[in-house]
Amino acid sequence: MRIRIATVIVLLINISVFYAQEKPNILFIFADDQTFESLGAINNPEIKTPNLDRLLEQGTLFTQTFNQGSWSPAVCLASRAMLNSGLSVWDSKNFDKLSNSEGKDKVTPWSLLMKNAGYDTYMTGKWHVRLDANKLFDEVRHVRPGMPNQTNKRYARKFLENEPDTWSPYDTSNKGYWKGGKHWSVVVADNTLDYLRKSKEGENPFFMYVAFNAPHDPRQSPKKYVDMYPIENIAVPESFLPEYPYAEEAASGKDLRDEQLAPFPRTEYSVKVNRQEYYAIITHMDAQIGRILDALEQTGQIDNTYIIFTADHGLAVGDHGFIGKQNMYDQSMRVPMIISGPRIPKSKQIHEMVYLQDAMATSLEIAEVKKPNYVAFNSLLPLTKNSNKKSKNQEVYGAYLDNQRMLRSKDFKLIVYPTIGKIRFYDIKNDPNEIRDLALNPSYSKEVKKHFKKLFSQQKKLRDQLDLSSVYEKYLNNF
Structure with a gap:
């Protein structure tokens, strides 16, 4: 009898190991400050992203992916609080108070949900969440801060076309990404490759959270990458402005750190140099992503691994007079989102409206984990399986402090500046660069009213307490 019981126990253990091995791996790759318009094969012939292009060929691109906003200038x-908690923007403000490293409170962090589902969890790179990463993952390597150190010398650049520059993105003495002797993007890739070599021998599937600081400033990369982008080949955005008219009222003006990376008023040359360095660090990061994809293939794990690539938000880099991301224009709100893996369609594009924080819910469905009730975001897998499937978000909401609100549908965008009672309205379908403000055009008043009402509905849903009624009444008084 004891022999039979022992045999059954061994059999059950073997079965559990078999199913653990069959469960797919999940590799989450996260960029910082990468706008949607930075994919060479899709929307920007100026930039070289051969490995993201390769991932596009292997998977599905969500072309309308947005960040939900921010309660912080950072x-x-x-964005990362929403991603790691599943909470919507205003609820995520207190994520650290709702959760702990044991996941026993009201909110269980993403990594612990994966661990509880039988995954070996790993993290490297930028964290910037108000919880200790070392307590949330099985293995952690090189946790980085919100950004590499930025020097006064970088802020002091004059960007004068006919004078020598005072700062170089490939001068390693400027520290930043070079601090420690090896570029931080290379360190992230090295760490990832090391873990992939070990994981192929593991009994459990892995959940890897691989977070680059790139392409956040200081945008530094080796000289050969900067040389790929001669200034004379860099275009200025069609939406270029020397200064945005409501920047100060929007809390995105001269006092904001991000906006001090180019002089006021903006010059075309200063924007070109910033974009040159932005493209270079993206291409350098892309090369590291290529090393990771190669390692997945070389270790024989690619066929059983889902890859989710996205960024925490976009970046203006000269769009509408902004350099940073604290605004509601698509360049700053919209990001790449690529998913590849078993049964994910290849070379497909989906144009439904989604949030980047849907990455968490997507991974839970892949891992066959029931989504907790508090998770406000949705799995993207149903959209990949059914071309006729509609997103649960037919419009997306955006916010920045109490100074900006946004409602974006497929065809239109409403931006509200509450502190001055000002609105802007764009016909995205016919004006994708958001140049012609139609807020006071009587032909669009019906759409403006409709989008205001949708914004009010989103505010209620997301527990946004900011009262916009006076702005709406002021608009109605114009007609």
Whole structure:
């Protein structure tokens, strides 16, 4: 009898190991400050992203992916709090108070949900969440801060076309990404490759959270990458402005750190140099992503691994007079989102409206984990399986502090500046660069009213307490 019981126990253990091995791996790759318009094969012939292009060929691209906003000037802080908690923007503000490293409170962090589902969890790179990463993952390597150190010398650049520059993105003495002797993007890739070599021998599937600081400033990369982008080949955005008219009222003006990376008023040359360095660090990061994809293939794990690539928000880099991301224009709110893996369609594009924080819910469905009730975001897998499937978000909401609100549908965008009672309205379908403000055009008043009402509905849903009624009444009084 004891022999039979022992045999059954061994059999059950073997079965559990078999199913653990069959469960797919999940590799989450996270960029920082990468706008949607930075994919060479899709929307920007100026930039070289051969490995993201390769991932596009292997998977599905969500072309309308947005960040939900921020309660902090450090937009990445709010974005990552939403991502790792599943909470919507205003609820995520207190994520650290709702959760702990044991996941026993009201909110269980993403990594612990994966661990509880039988995954070996790993993290490297930028964290910037108000919880200790070392307590949330099985293995952690090189946790980085919100950004590499930025020097006064970088802020002091004059960007004068006919004078020598005072700062170089490939001068390693400027520290930043070079601090420690090896570029931080290379360190992230090295760490990831090391873990992939070990994981192929593991009994459990892995959940890897691989977070680059790139392409956040200081945008530094080796000289050969900067040389790929001669200034004379860099275009200025069609939406270029020397200064945005409501920047100060929007809390995105001269006092904001991000906006001090180019002089006021903006010059075309200063924007070109910033974009040159932005493209270079993206291409350098892309090369590291290529090393990771190669390692997945070389270790024989690619066929059983889902890859989710996205960024925490976009970046203006000269769009509408902004350099940073604290605004509601698509360049700053919209990001790449690529998913590849078993049964994910290849070379497909989906144009439904989604949030980047849907990455968490997507991974839970892949891992066959029931989504907790508090998770406000949705799995993207149903959209990949059914071309006729509609997103649960037919419009997306955006916010920045109490100074900006946004409602974006497929065809239109409403931006509200509450502190001055000002609105802007764009016909995205016919004006994708958001140049012609139609807020006071009587032909669009019906759409403006409709989008205001949708914004009010989103505010209620997301527990946004900001009262916009006076702004709406002021608009109605114009007609």
